[in-house]
Amino acid sequence: MGSRERIVASPDILLGKPVIRGTRIAVEDILRRLAEGMTIDEFLEAYPHLRREDILSALAYSAKTLAGEELIVP
Numbered sequence: 001m002g003s004r005e006r007i008v009a010s011p012d013i014l015l016g017k018p019v020i021r022g023t024r025i026a027v028e029d030i031l032r033r034l035a036e037g038m039t040i041d042e043f044l045e046a047y048p049h050l051r052r053e054d055i056l057s058a059l060a061y062s063a064k065t066l067a068g069e070e071l072i073v074p
Contacts, residue, residue: 006054018061020050027062034055
């Protein structure tokens, strides 16, 4: 199952932010915690209902989203 199947967005959940399917865990929260130094294993311990593939899908989703952004240099 790829990031498209694991990452969903609905206006009814967290104001439409992308989340792990079946949860209210936002991709943004995963990225923030990893950036703060939390490891994937620590994240999975804190949220045992998630799988490693969920975290990797959040990273892949983020990379794909950023790759599609247009950079405007003043």
